[in-house]
Amino acid sequence: xxxxxxxxxxxxxxxxxxxxxxxxxxxxxxxxDATPDMVDAILDEIGRFAEQEIAPTNVTGDRxxxxxxxxxxxxxxxxxxxxxxxxxxxxxxxxxxxxxGGQGLPVSLGMTVSEIVGQANWSWGMYPGLSHxxxxxxxxxxxxxxxxxxxxxxxxxxxxxxxxxxxxxxxSDLGLLRTxxxxxxxxxxxxxxxxxxxxxxxxxxxDNIIHLxxxxxxxxxxxxxxxxxxxxxKNNLDDSGNVAExxxxxxxxxxxxxxxxxxATCVMNFDGAKGxxxxxxxxxxxxxxxxxxxxxxxxxxxxxxxSELAIQHATEYARDRLQMRxxxxxxxxxGPADPIIVHPDVRRMLLTIKSLTEGMRMMGYHMAYNADxxxxxxxxxxxxxxDDLLSILTxxxxxxxxxxxxxxxxxxxxxxxxxxxxxEWPAEQNMRDCRISTIYEGTTGIQGxxxxxxxxxxxxxxxLKPLTKEIYVFAKENLENETIGGYSVKLQELTKEWxxxxxxxxxxxxxxxxEVGAASVDYLMYAGYVCMAYYWAQMAKTAAEKLAAGTSExxxxxxxxxxxxxxxxxxxxxxxxxxxxxxxxxxxLMDMAEEQFVIS
Numbered sequence: 393x394x395x396x397x398x399x400x401x402x403x404x405x406x407x408x409x410x411x412x413x414x415x416x417x418x419x420x421x422x423x424x425d426a427t428p429d430m431v432d433a434i435l436d437e438i439g440r441f442a443e444q445e446i447a448p449t450n451v452t453g454d455r456x457x458x459x460x461x462x463x464x465x466x467x468x469x470x471x472x473x474x475x476x477x478x479x480x481x482x483x484x485x486x487x488x489x490x491x492x493g494g495q496g497l498p499v500s501l502g503m504t505v506s507e508i509v510g511q512a513n514w515s516w517g518m519y520p521g522l523s524h525x526x527x528x529x530x531x532x533x534x535x536x537x538x539x540x541x542x543x544x545x546x547x548x549x550x551x552x553x554x555x556x557x558x559x560x561x562x563x564s565d566l567g568l569l570r571t572x573x574x575x576x577x578x579x580x581x582x583x584x585x586x587x588x589x590x591x592x593x594x595x596x597x598x599d600n601i602i603h604l605x606x607x608x609x610x611x612x613x614x615x616x617x618x619x620x621x622x623x624x625x626k627n628n629l630d631d632s633g634n635v636a637e638x639x640x641x642x643x644x645x646x647x648x649x650x651x652x653x654x655x656a657t658c659v660m661n662f663d664g665a666k667g668x669x670x671x672x673x674x675x676x677x678x679x680x681x682x683x684x685x686x687x688x689x690x691x692x693x694x695x696x697x698x699s700e701l702a703i704q705h706a707t708e709y710a711r712d713r714l715q716m717r718x719x720x721x722x723x724x725x726x727g728p729a730d731p732i733i734v735h736p737d738v739r740r741m742l743l744t745i746k747s748l749t750e751g752m753r754m755m756g757y758h759m760a761y762n763a764d765x766x767x768x769x770x771x772x773x774x775x776x777x778x779d780d781l782l783s784i785l786t787x788x789x790x791x792x793x794x795x796x797x798x799x800x801x802x803x804x805x806x807x808x809x810x811x812x813x814x815x816e817w818p819a820e821q822n823m824r825d826c827r828i829s830t831i832y833e834g835t836t837g838i839q840g841x842x843x844x845x846x847x848x849x850x851x852x853x854x855x856l857k858p859l860t861k862e863i864y865v866f867a868k869e870n871l872e873n874e875t876i877g878g879y880s881v882k883l884q885e886l887t888k889e890w891x892x893x894x895x896x897x898x899x900x901x902x903x904x905x906x907e908v909g910a911a912s913v914d915y916l917m918y919a920g921y922v923c924m925a926y927y928w929a930q931m932a933k934t935a936a937e938k939l940a941a942g943t944s945e946x947x948x949x950x951x952x953x954x955x956x957x958x959x960x961x962x963x964x965x966x967x968x969x970x971x972x973x974x975x976x977x978x979x980x981l982m983d984m985a986e987e988q989f990v991i992s
Contacts, residue, residue, distance in 0.1 A: 396447040398439030398508050399700060401948065402750060406757050407431075409934050413500060416761065420768040422496045431501065434486075438505050441481065442512035445474050450513040453654025454821050458595070460646050465594040465656045471516055475549075475597045484520050484549030489531060492543040499767050500760035506690060507756065510697040514825055515654030519552055519592045521690055525683035526553025526604050530623065533671040533679045538623060541633055542602050551600040555683050556587040556624075556660060566606060566677060567615040573607040573622055573667065583607055583624055583667040586644070586659065589832070593658030594626070594643035600635050601626040603660070604683065605667060606676050613674065621676035622667035640665040651824030684833065685786055689763070691833045692789035693756050695797025698826035699749040702804030705818050706745060709808055710738055732807075740962070741807050745800040747928070747959040750952075752793045754927030755920075759785050781858045784847055785923075791839035791913075792920025794829035801826040840912030843919070849898050849908065856894065860887045863926045870929070875936035875953070879929040879960055886922045886967065893918070893971060900978075910981050914974035921967050925960065932956035 407413045414431070417423030449470045456468040478484070487502030488494025502524075509517040527546050530539060545551045562568035571585025583605055587593075594601065603624045612618030630636040640663040647657040671679055710733035714724065723730045732738045762785065765778035805812035805819045812819040830836050848856045867883035870876050897915065900907040935952035943949060 396443055396450070396512050396701070397704060398442055398511070399753075400435055400439050402753060403435065403504060403507070405931075405934075405948075406753050407500075407504065409938075410754065410930055411757055411761050413498075413757075413761070413764075416500075416764060417498055419770065420498065420764055421770060422768050423498050423764075425495075426497050426501060434497075434501065435504065435508075437481075438483070438508050441478070441483075442508045445477060446509060446512035446516055449474055449516055449654070451818075451821070453513060453515050454651075454825075455653075457653040458646055458656040460643060464596065465643050465646065465658065467519075467595045467597050467656065468654050471519075471595075471654065472597045474516065475519060478520065479549035484523065485547045488527065488547040489543075492531075492539065492547045494547050498764050500757070500764045503689070503693070503756070503760045503763070507693050507696065507753075510693055511700050513654065514694060514697055515652045518652070518655045519595065519597055520549060522555070522592050522687070523549070523551075523553040524690065525555060525686040526602060528686050529555075529604060529621075529679060529683040530670070532682045533621075533675075534623070535670075538668060538670065541629065542623065542625075545600070546602060550598060551602055552592060552595075552598045553602045553604065554590055554593055555680070555687070556590050556593070556603050556605040557680070558587060558589045560586060560588050566619060569606060569608065569619065571605065571607040571662065573609050573620060573669075575609070576666075579668075581607075581609075581622055581667045581669060582664040583622055583662045584664050585662050587662070588659050589647065590658045590660045591655055591832070593656060593660045595656050599627075603641065604670070604680075605662065606680060607667075609673055616677050618674055619676040620673045621670045621679050623670055624662065624665050624667035628666060650827055651821070652828060687833045688786050688790040688839075689756075689759055691829055692752075692759070692786075692793040694826070694829040695793035695795070696749065696752040696756055697797070698822050698829070699745060699752060699797045699800035701818070701822045702800045703742070703745045703749050705822070706804045706807035707733075707742060709811075709817075710742060738807060741803045743955065743958045744963065745803050747955050747963055748796045748800050748924075750931070750955065751924040751927050751959065752797065754931065755785070755789055755793060755923060758923075758927070759789050777858055780855050781862075784843065784855055784859050787834075787839040787843040787847065788916060788919050788923060790833060791830070791836040791843075791916050792923075794826075795836055795917065796920070798823075798826050798830060836913055836916070837909075840916040841909060844897065844912040844915045845908045848894060849901060853891075853894060853898075859923075860890060863887050863922070866926065866930070870933065873933060876929045876933050876956075879925070879932065879956070882960065882964070883922075883926060883929060886925065889967075889971065890919070890922060893974060896975060904978065906982065907978055910976075910978050911974040914970045918967050918970040918974065921964055921970070925964050928956040928959045 414428050417426040453468040459466045485494045487497050487499050490496040523546055546553055559569050573581040573583050575581055605622045605624045606619050608618050609620055625639055626641050627635045628637055628639045642661050643658040644661045645659040711731055713732045714727055714729040715732050716729055718730050718734045723734045762778040762782045766775055769775040801823045805823050808817055808819045811817045863883055864887045867880040870880040897911045931952050935949040938949045
């Protein structure tokens, strides 16, 4: 029942038939090697590897968890062996810079691999996945010596990487951090402090772990302006760059968590550990966003991962589970009851999960498409437009996809009924594993503030224009389309309303900036549902064209049309409530006294 099947047909539908990545690859630097045949071979092989090697570790990793021994953290059984096969297969180097041993294939192809890996076992996938952000930061801001020392073996996967931000007394407010970095005579620094919630902070799967650590140099400005970033290896290196003695870095404890038990979430102690400054002093936070933005897109795909598992498991169960009779008459006359998939409410849950899953895949690959252009586009103006689009899509993707991914996982439990609440079936683990996704790499509230406050209002609405223009132009071009004309009218209405809501909140914020915080999450979720409507309109248009041209995959394309119809009728109306709640008076949130929240 818990077997995972890589959704290669739907991935290819989005990549090839909607976004046409094959054509994009002919237009970007380094894309010439990503031929259609090569891409197909890569997708087939990572699908096989995920199904046969990674997925079997999912349940065992959850049940065993990680263990902290005298020499550090021990990953669940099978994790290390599968990781070695992953490294031997060259998967960590797929889209990395050839200068450091990478294969130089497009960023988006690496994201597709990450999607499949994460669905097979999110906990396992975090070990190689977190290295991507660390590599990006070192590539962007590290010295030549740092790049030559660390990147080749991080690219190969021999070494993994982490980001060490959070401390016991501060979560997302990094201006409060206390970890200090004192200069040594040899140009290195002694790093002292404690970091918490460090995913993959310690393990036995790789020979070394390269920590990127935020810390303060004595005398630096207070708050976020005085933060620097350092590269701190778990094991120091000898003069040849090989692993030598242990650095003063250790895992002090493992967090006891609701989910993702197979990944080590560590309390990391730095006791005068040797570290090396990356870039300039006091620029650490700006450098860290290189890593954070990569991690936020990766976390967006976590919402998709758990939603994909939910629809796979729930659909199989609903087809097999017999309970009650259909209200319109027996559908399984030879059995004692009908399969629950015939009941309207079960259909509602399954179609909700399906519409969100496939819509999220579109959102994820919309980000991936623009990431390719930003990274490797040949035209400067195209890169600028793509970068603006990505700056808006990233907070929407991270928060919206994880929020509705949790909804999908919860509905997956509900389809199973009482069985969904037991460890005998996969739905309860999926729900537990998913829940962290809305929290780490910046909570939904922080993403909402970033979107509405920093990006949209902070730019005077300019950063939002490329996205709303793209949606509006698509809608205008398809007003007369027989299949999606009605959807296009709705998209035009929503993009107009989106602008009006932005203006309304902006005017209120000029009087009281708390209005931004009050409206930001509703604003972000509204944006997510509108974007998803745009994606479903595109999918419906393509499906109709394929059916009209004649196809052997009639059922696949008809399912797209049915699901689009469901989304516009039963999911998109959520925007009506969100428009109302984001305009609700501020006093409904702020006027009650703090002591009135609990009255005993």
